[in-house]
Amino acid sequence: QVQLVESGGGVVQPGRSLRLSCAASGFTFSTYTMHWVRQAPDKGLEWVALISYDASNTKYADSVKGRFTISRDNSKNTVYLQMNSLRADDTGVYYCAKDYSTYVMTTVRYWGQGTLVTVSS
Amino acid sequence: DIQMTQSPSSLSASVGDRVTISCQATQDIRNYLNWYQQKPGKAPKVLIFDASNLETGVPSRFSGSGSGTDFIFTISSLQPEDIATYYCQQYDHFPLTFGQGTRLEIK
Numbered sequence: 429q430v431q432l433v434e435s436g437g438g439v440v441q442p443g444r445s446l447r448l449s450c451a452a453s454g455f456t457f458s459t460y461t462m463h464w465v466r467q468a469p470d471k472g473l474e475w476v477a478l479i480s481y482d483a484s485n486t487k488y489a490d491s492v493k494g495r496f497t498i499s500r501d502n503s504k505n506t507v508y509l510q511m512n513s514l515r516a517d518d519t520g521v522y523y524c525a526k527d528y529s530t531y532v533m534t535t536v537r538y539w540g541q542g543t544l545v546t547v548s549s
Numbered sequence: 550d551i552q553m554t555q556s557p558s559s560l561s562a563s564v565g566d567r568v569t570i571s572c573q574a575t576q577d578i579r580n581y582l583n584w585y586q587q588k589p590g591k592a593p594k595v596l597i598f599d600a601s602n603l604e605t606g607v608p609s610r611f612s613g614s615g616s617g618t619d620f621i622f623t624i625s626s627l628q629p630e631d632i633a634t635y636y637c638q639q640y641d642h643f644p645l646t647f648g649q650g651t652r653l654e655i656k
Binding site for chain 2: 488537540
């Protein structure tokens with residue numbers, strides 16, 4: 429079955445960087461778009477970024493554009509989120525998620541359990 | 550960006566009740582809408598895709614309808630395990646956007 433395991437979260441000071449990883453298994457990783465979605469404490473869901481199956485296309489929420497970079501390594505079945513210039517409002521649980529369909533960009537179907545990022549001095 | 554507005558924001562109902570949640574988009578999103586359920590401390594789970602299609606393994610008491618800008622999510626007979634927050638989400642246009650959520654409680 430589909431498994432998505434996030435790692436790399438933790439406490440970081442404002443202005444610093446952090447890289448999240450998501451290890452995928454149970455499906456043909458190289459054929460699916462992957463997403464990151466976040467959730468601030470006691471708040472709703474916010475889509476953050478996606479990367480197409482072959483990394484040729486990426487998209488970002490305006491709130492992270494220019495600061496976050498999504499990438500993937502299909503040889504390692506892993507997707508990454510490089511987060512720079514972190515701010516307090518980036519605090520939350522970050523979920524890695526798998527798209528619905530192969531080779532296209534649609535929306536989130538399966539979610540990992542999330543990793544907590546806390547930006548605080 | 551397309552804004553998604555859910556109503557109500559919170560809802561209290563009794564076991565066995567019929568529950569409905571509305572979701573409205575600021576522009577036509579055809580039928581590109583999902584409904585997710587999130588239980589406390591857990592990741593969200595998709596219940597309905599393409600506005601009205603039941604995800605595999607999801608009980609038939611859950612249903613969705615609508616197209617264009619107005620959508621409805623229904624639980625035909627509320628069960629105790631349905632206590633959660635429910636979100637709609639559009640995927641007709643990027644960025645993907647979610648409604649603010651509807652918190653469902655047992656009366």
